[in-house]
Amino acid sequence: MPAEVRVFADADELGAELADEVLARYDGREGPYLLGCPGGRSLRTTYRALAAHCRALDRLVVVMMDEYLGAPPEAHYSCTRFAYEEIAEPLGAGEYWLPDVGDPAAYDGRIADAGGVDLFLLASGASDGHVAFVPPGSARDGRTAVIPLATSTREDNLATFPEFESLDDVPLQGVSVGLGTIAEARALRLVLHGSGKRAATARLLALDRFDPSWPASLVHDHPDAQIWLDKEAMT
Numbered sequence: 001m002p003a004e005v006r007v008f009a010d011a012d013e014l015g016a017e018l019a020d021e022v023l024a025r026y027d028g029r030e031g032p033y034l035l036g037c038p039g040g041r042s043l044r045t046t047y048r049a050l051a052a053h054c055r056a057l058d059r060l061v062v063v064m065m066d067e068y069l070g071a072p073p074e075a076h077y078s079c080t081r082f083a084y085e086e087i088a089e090p091l092g093a094g095e096y097w098l099p100d101v102g103d104p105a106a107y108d109g110r111i112a113d114a115g116g117v118d119l120f121l122l123a124s125g126a127s128d129g130h131v132a133f134v135p136p137g138s139a140r141d142g143r144t145a146v147i148p149l150a151t152s153t154r155e156d157n158l159a160t161f162p163e164f165e166s167l168d169d170v171p172l173q174g175v176s177v178g179l180g181t182i183a184e185a186r187a188l189r190l191v192l193h194g195s196g197k198r199a200a201t202a203r204l205l206a207l208d209r210f211d212p213s214w215p216a217s218l219v220h221d222h223p224d225a226q227i228w229l230d231k232e233a234m235t
Contacts, residue, residue: 002208003190003219004226011193011230015045018121018189018228022050025119025187026057032094034111036063036120036182038132039082040160042191043121047087056092063117064098065132066176069146076163077171099144101175107144108181117185122216124192124200126159128152129214133176136213140221142178149174159196179218190219193230201233 008014026033037043050057067079074081080098088096099107111117128136128150135150149157154170164170182188192201203214210221219225 001220003188003222005205005229006226007229007231007234008193009231011045011232012049014191014193014228014230015043015047015049018046018191019049019053021189022046022119022121023053023055026060029118031059032061032114033057033059034061034063034114034117036065036117036122036177036185037083037087038065038121038123039079039086040123042123042193042197044086045193046121046191047090051090058092058094060091060093060095061114062088062091062093062096063111063120064096065182066174067098067101068171069101069173069175070171077157077161099175099177101146104144104146104175107177111181111184119187119189120182120185122182122188122190122219124190124197124204124216125153125156126196126200127156129200129203129216130156131179131182131215131218133174134179134215136215138179138212138215140183140210140212140218141180143180144175144177146173146175148172179215183218183222186224188219188222188225189228190216190225191228192233195232195235197233198235201229 071078083096207217
């Protein structure tokens, strides 16, 4: 059954509404609240809206999706830096986690031992529908692993991180959650906004079930998944 679609006026309205949902879910659950988070551009309005509430979310555990192999923590493209500077520190989160390149499989165990991800926020690659670093053709039950980055994913990263001067600067590998890791979350919210995501939106909405050639279509096979768009992505 296709995922529910919600459309908002712009990225800021979308981010504010999604932040409200995150907070409502956080307040409705006792103990640690695991929030799956991507880096990059798509969820920035949501993270900013969360921070604007000026609440210390000390039970929040930020579960990051991925990291580039060999990325210095201070690098402009580092998911570790992004997790701290743009999510955990502004929100007063209790913890933030990233997969360990030395023991990727341990990440799934750590998440399971903590009770599972409550809500996974997702973004879709503009040109290939990648989620985290998971490339087209990946297995639906894939777990956290070190994987090569598809050329199409690396090309998308040139737009995400303009400090990269050329494709040669983009890392070739990353450690990433798998589609199986994401699918086990209690809820999924996939965000696409802006004119750069129009083709990705059209491809995703043309599907009604998981298609391995477009990893973001995973949302169509989840019992509590929604696709959140702004009008510009729908034009």
